[in-house]
Each structure stands twice: as structure tokens, then as C-alpha cells.
Amino acid sequence: MQNQMTKYAIETENIIKRYKNGVQALSGVFLSVKAGEIFSLLGENGAGKSTLIRILTTYLRPTSGEVTVFGKNIYTEAAWIRSQIACVAQQTSIDTQLSLEENMLFQSRLYKIPKADAVKQMEKLIYGFGLERYRKYPVASYSGGVKRRLDIALNMMSKPRILFLDEPTVGMDAGSRNLMWEMMKQIRDEFKITIFLTTHYLEEAERLSNHICIMKDGKTVKQGTLAELCSLSESTLEDIFLHLTSAESGKREEEDCI
Amino acid sequence: MSVFTILYRNVKWRFHNAFTIVITILQPVLWLVLYSSIAGQTMKSAGIENYTAFILPGLVVLVSFSACSSSGIMNYMMKSDGSFYRVLISPVRRSSIVLGGLLEAVLCTFLEVGIMCVISRFFSVRLAADIRGMFLIFILVFLTAFFIAGFAYGASLVLPDEVMYETVMNAVVLPVFFLSTALFPAEDINGILKTAVNINPFTHVINILRDVILYGTAERNYLLFVIMLFVVMAGLGFIWALCGLKKEMDL
Numbered sequence: 484m485q486n487q488m489t490k491y492a493i494e495t496e497n498i499i500k501r502y503k504n505g506v507q508a509l510s511g512v513f514l515s516v517k518a519g520e521i522f523s524l525l526g527e528n529g530a531g532k533s534t535l536i537r538i539l540t541t542y543l544r545p546t547s548g549e550v551t552v553f554g555k556n557i558y559t560e561a562a563w564i565r566s567q568i569a570c571v572a573q574q575t576s577i578d579t580q581l582s583l584e585e586n587m588l589f590q591s592r593l594y595k596i597p598k599a600d601a602v603k604q605m606e607k608l609i610y611g612f613g614l615e616r617y618r619k620y621p622v623a624s625y626s627g628g629v630k631r632r633l634d635i636a637l638n639m640m641s642k643p644r645i646l647f648l649d650e651p652t653v654g655m656d657a658g659s660r661n662l663m664w665e666m667m668k669q670i671r672d673e674f675k676i677t678i679f680l681t682t683h684y685l686e687e688a689e690r691l692s693n694h695i696c697i698m699k700d701g702k703t704v705k706q707g708t709l710a711e712l713c714s715l716s717e718s719t720l721e722d723i724f725l726h727l728t729s730a731e732s733g734k735r736e737e738e739d740c741i
Numbered sequence: 742m743s744v745f746t747i748l749y750r751n752v753k754w755r756f757h758n759a760f761t762i763v764i765t766i767l768q769p770v771l772w773l774v775l776y777s778s779i780a781g782q783t784m785k786s787a788g789i790e791n792y793t794a795f796i797l798p799g800l801v802v803l804v805s806f807s808a809c810s811s812s813g814i815m816n817y818m819m820k821s822d823g824s825f826y827r828v829l830i831s832p833v834r835r836s837s838i839v840l841g842g843l844l845e846a847v848l849c850t851f852l853e854v855g856i857m858c859v860i861s862r863f864f865s866v867r868l869a870a871d872i873r874g875m876f877l878i879f880i881l882v883f884l885t886a887f888f889i890a891g892f893a894y895g896a897s898l899v900l901p902d903e904v905m906y907e908t909v910m911n912a913v914v915l916p917v918f919f920l921s922t923a924l925f926p927a928e929d930i931n932g933i934l935k936t937a938v939n940i941n942p943f944t945h946v947i948n949i950l951r952d953v954i955l956y957g958t959a960e961r962n963y964l965l966f967v968i969m970l971f972v973v974m975a976g977l978g979f980i981w982a983l984c985g986l987k988k989e990m991d992l
Contacts, residue, residue, distance in 0.1 A: 503991075540830045542990055565832040576827040578750060578819075580757030589824075592746040593831040638827070 491551075492518040492645050492677040493539060498548035500534055500701075508534040510701040512548070516694070518644075521671050521678040523688035525724060526698035532681040533573065535698075536649050539679065540570045553644065566594065569638035570647035575630045577637070579623040583614065586622065587637045594641035601640065608636040611673075612666065628659040635666065645677045646670060652687060660687075667691055685724055697724060743833045747841025748848075750824070754815055755849055761814070765807035766853045769800045773860060780924075787929065793864040797857065798950035799923020802885060802943050804853045806914045809889040812846035813897030813906055829990065839894065839982045846890035847883060854882055869957035877953050877964070884971035885946050891978020898985030922947050942970055 493516040500509035509531045516522040526532050537543040538550065541561040550557040552564045577586055584605065591601035609615055612632045617625060625633065631651065638646065648667070652660045668691065670676050682688055688695050689709060696706040705712060705723070712723055755761065773793060781792035789795050819825040828838060858868070870878060893910065900906045920937050921944040930938055938944050945967045952959040 542826065542830050544991065562832055565830055568830070570827070570830055572826055574822075576824045578754070578824050579822065580754045581750065585753070589746065589750055590827070590831075593743065593828065593833055595742070595832075641831075 490517060492516045492553060493522075493679065494549075494551045495539075496549040498535070498538060498550060499546045500531075500538060500543065501546045508701055509538075509545070512698070512701070512703050514696060514703060514706065516677065516679060518553075518677050519671070519675055520693035521667060521680060521691050523692040523695045524679070524681045524698060525683065525685070525688050525695055526681075527683060530698040531701040532698060533649055534701075536570065536647050536679070536681060540568060540647055541565055566641075567643060568645045568647065569641055569643035571631075571635050571638050571649065571651055573649045573653065575627075575634045577622055577630055577634055579621075581622065583609070583618050583620075583622055583633060586633065587640050590637045590640040596641060604640055604642065608639055611669070612636040628655060628662075631655070631659075631663070632666070635670075639670070639674065639676070642674070643676060645679060648678060648680045650681055650683070652682070652684065664691055743837040744841045744844070747828070747833070747838055748844050751812075751815065751842060751845035752848065754819075755845060761811045762808075762849065762853065765811050765849075766804060766856060768807065769804040769853075769857060770860060772796065772803070773800050773857060773864070777864065787926070789926070791865060793861055794866040794955060795951065796924055797861050797866060798947045798954055799918070799921065800857060801854050801882060801950060802921070802923065802947055803914075803918055804857055805850045805882065805886045805889050806910075806918070808849040808853050809846040809886055809893045810910045810914070812842060812849065812890055813893035813910070814903060815842070815845075816894065816897040817903045817906070829986075835986050836983060839891075839979065839986055842894055843887055843890040843979065843982065846893070847886040850882065850886035850890075866954075868954055870953050871957060874953045874957050877959070878950060880968065881946055881950055881953075881971070884968070884975050885943070887975040888971060888978040891975065891980075891982040894982035895978070895985035898982075898989050917941060917943055920944075922951075942974065946971060 493514060495512055495514045498509050498512040499507075501507045512531070512535055524532050524535065534543065538545050538557070539552070541557060541564055544558070553567060555563055557564060578589065581589060587605045587608070588601055591598075591604070596604070609618065612635065614629070614633060614636060617629055617633075622630070622633070635646075635648070635651070651667075652663050655663065664687065667678055667680070671678055680687075680691065692709065694706065694708055695712060697704050697712075713719060773796070777793035777796055784792040784795070816825065858866075868875075896909060897906055900909060920934075921941050922938060923943075927935070927938060927944070927948070945963075949959050949964055949967045
């Protein structure tokens with residue numbers, strides 16, 4: 484019960500991830516994600532965002548470092564953590580051999596949701612995500628945007644306490660992206676779900692996030708609210724991001740260390 | 742219960758990709774229909790009256806290889822376009838994920854074996870097995886398919902892509918099939934070839950299946966030996982597949 488009341492949904496301390504092929508993907512990640520907020524992880528391609536998500540979702544084990552989800556250790560209580568989270572990966576994870584409803588019910592069975600509750604939740608999500616008119620069509624025929632909506636909806640079948648979204652708006656047109664942003668706010672506000680979002684769109688992080696963390700070369704370099712980040716140097720998020728992630732900045736930091 | 746959830750999803754995949762059933766049964770059916778007719782005349786001189794009935798047990802093993810190998814392909818397809826990752830981060834036991842996958846391959850094998858048996862009836866193949874014999878056939882086919890499915894599942898998680906997977910499976914299946922008693926009696930073989938055929942565990946399951954199918958009975962000790970051998974092999978296949986899945990998350 485005490486864990487249920489934990490203020491932080493996710494806490495990490497000095498996560499290092501070195502793949503067996505020798506690639507060092509993470510080299511010091513420190514994060515604190517409050518429950519019920521939208522937390523954006525901002526970073527360029529190759530910054531280590533997807534690796535971090537794979538660790539936080541229990542798919543990969545870190546080489547070292549501490550990770551807790553709602554106070555539970557990821558090394559020892561992975562099974563419990565899995566029942567509390569869901570992840571919408573960069574690639575849609577819909578089974579095209581299943582219908583829309585079958586996809587959603589399959590997800591509910593993975594989480595052992597009673598049938599009656601699952602059907603109720605499914606109807607709510609189908610309505611909430613505007614998927615009613617796609618029910619009778621084969622999933623394979625859906626457009627990319629509809630597939631993405633279904634992917635998010637089915638990941639919410641288990642009523643996760645944390646929803647990980649790995650670059651959910653990549654490749655979307657402006658209209659679909661706006662719709663997605665509204666959907667994320669709705670998920671946070673109506674379903675009271677903590678959203679952990681990775682993105683490299685500054686506008687997305689700016690418009691949605693309660694907290695933002697900037698990553699570079701496998702490290703977290705800055706974390707705070709948008710106001711906190713911008714007040715440090717009285718500049719925009721874009722200025723801060725470019726300053727922190729540019730090669731020049733990296734060199735300067737190295738020189739400082741020397 | 743999670744096993745059935747995974748099994749249901751995989752069965753749906755199989756019927757959605759029904760061509761995998763057609764393709765995997767095609768070659769064994771061609772052997773059954775064409776090869777047995779052509780080679781049947783020659784084999785009569787070797788004392789085999791119904792060569793179609795003689796090669797049916799070997800083709801049951803061949804169809805198990807085909808059906809179970811294609812279930813490995815399912816892993817690649819679900820990794821690139823499906824719920825592979827989503828299932829792995831759900832609170833489902835890894836062993837249930839593997840078991841669901843293997844049982845689908847076994848079910849597909851039974852479907853294809855059933856089709857083969859129906860076709861073979863048109864070539865005057867009559868099963869001599871009674872209810873007890875049918876149960877024995879069921880156990881032997883189950884264990885054989887379960888082992889092959891475990892091997893294929895594990896291989897699909899270890900090998901980097903479909904091309905490599907297909908190459909390796911072909912490199913395994915064909916020698917195993919030809920170095921067995923699938924197409925000819927063991928008595929006609931001598932020397933190192935005989936040793937190789939005897940070492941092949943599939944030789945023994947084919948021999949037992951043949952005895953049960955043709956004569957409705959099998960030598961008790963030999964039967965027990967084969968069942969125990971394949972129980973161990975099925976267990977090892979499952980462990981191999983489970984290790985492959987765990988390794989997938991230990992990059």
C-alpha cells in the first residue's frame with residue numbers, strides 16, 4: 484500500500500547500459516518521474532532514448548544502476564512492474580490477423596482482466612479514441628494514424644499506471660499530430676495515467692510536458708519543468724536543447740572536465 | 742490460461758496466413774502421391790507391397806518438420822510487424838509464451854498429418870491401429886512435433902534473419918530425413934550409413950510409427966525407449982526455446 488502512494492512513478496540512478504556487442508548506449512541516466520504527469524525525454528537520434536524505454540519497460544536489463552517503478556526494484560520485481568505498465572513502441576504492435584476487438588481483448592487477456600471489465604473498457608476506449616467506424620474493417624487496411632490510435636487504445640486496455648510512448652508522432656502529418664497531442668492530454672487528465680514520452684520534436688515536449696529531460700550521448704544532461712529550464716538562461720527550449728546537444732557544447736564540457 | 746491466450750493468437754495467425762499450411766504440406770504430399778507411385782513398383786521386388794503405406798510414417802515426420810519450421814517464421818514476422826515486444830513486456834510468464842507458440846506448431850502438425858492420412862487412404866493405405874494404437878500414434882507425433890517446434894522456436898530467436906533461419910533449417914531437415922528409415926528399410930543399409938541411420942532418433946520414431954500403422958502393434962521395450970527418448974528431447978527443445986526467448990531480452 485505504501486508503494487501505491489509513492490510520489491514518483493519512476494526513479495533511476497546512474498543507469499549504464501553496455502550491449503554485449505560493445506556499444507555503450509547509456510552512460511549515466513538520472514531521472515525522477517512524478518506520478519500522473521507527462522514526462523518528456525528529449526534527445527537526438529542515438530541519444531539512448533529507446534534503450535532507456537526498453538530498460539524501464541523490463542525488456543532489457545541495465546548493465547548497472549538503480550531503477551524503481553512505484554518504489555519496486557526492476558531487477559527483483561519485474562513481473563509486478565509489467566502488470567502496471569504498457570508501452571506503445573515506435574513500430575505499431577498490432578496483430579493484423581486479429582480484428583480491432585480481438586486485438587484489444589487479446590491485450591486484456593495478457594493482463595488477466597475479467598471479460599466483462601475488458602468489454603466495458605474496450606467500448607470506452609473505442610469511443611474515446613474515435614475508432615467506432617473502423618470496427619468492421621480489417622486492421623491491415625487501416626491508415627498509419629488509425630493504427631497508431633488503435634495501438635495506444637489497446638495498450639490502455641490493462642489500465643496501466645504508466646504509459647510509455649516511444650516517439651509516437653514520428654511520420655505523422657500536422658493534423659494527426661495535433662489529434663495525438665490532445666489524446667495524450669486526455670489520457671493524463673481523464674485516465675490519470677503517467678505518460679513517459681520520448682520525442683525529438685521540441686514543440687511536442689513544450690506543449691505537453693509537465694517535466695522535460697534532455698538526453699545526450701546516453702546521459703541525462705538537464706531535467707525540470709519547461710519554466711525551470713527556460714528561466715536558467717532566459718531562453719527558449721530550442722536554444723537550451725541546441726546548446727546542450729550540440730557538438731560544440733560537448734567539447735566545451737569535455738574541456739571543462741579536463 | 743496465458744498459454745491458451747498465446748495459442749489462440751498464434752492459431753489466428755496461422756489461419757490468416759493459410760498459405761503456410763499449403764506450402765508446408767505440399768512437399769510431403771508430393772512425396773506421398775508421386776514418389777510412392779513411381780518407386781512403388783521397384784519396392785515390390787524388395788518385398789514392400791504398399792510403398793505409400795511404408796513411407797507414410799517418414800512423411801509424418803517430414804510434415805512435422807515443415808509445419809514446425811514455419812512457426813519459427815512467425816517469430817520473425819511478429820518481431821517486424823506484430824505484438825512480439827508487447828507480449829514480452831506483459832506480465833505473462835516466459836514459459837507460457839514459449840508453450841503457446843510450441844503448441845500451435847503441434848496443432849498445425851496434427852492438422853497436416855490428418856490431411857496426409859486422408860490422402861493416403863486413396864492409395865489403399867489402411868491403418869491397422871486400434872484405439873490404443875491411435876493413442877500411441879498421437880503421443881509419438883505430439884512428442885516429435887513438440888521437439889521440432891522447440892528447436893525451430895529457439896533457432897528463430899538465435900539466428901539473425903529469415904534467410905539464415907531457412908538455410909539452417911533446410912541444412913538440418915534434409916539430412917535428418919534422408920539419413921533415416923523414412924524411404925527404405927534399415928535392413929538394406931550397411932556400414933557407416935547404417936550407423937548414421939541408427940544414431941538418428943527420427944529413425945526410431947519412424948520405425949515405431951510404421952509398426953503401429955502397418956501392423957497395429959510395436960515391440961514394447963523399443964516403444965518405451967523411443968517414448969522416453971522423445972520425452973527427453975521434447976524437454977530439451979522446450980528449454981532451448983525458453984533460453985532463446987530469455988536471451989532475446991539479454992542483449
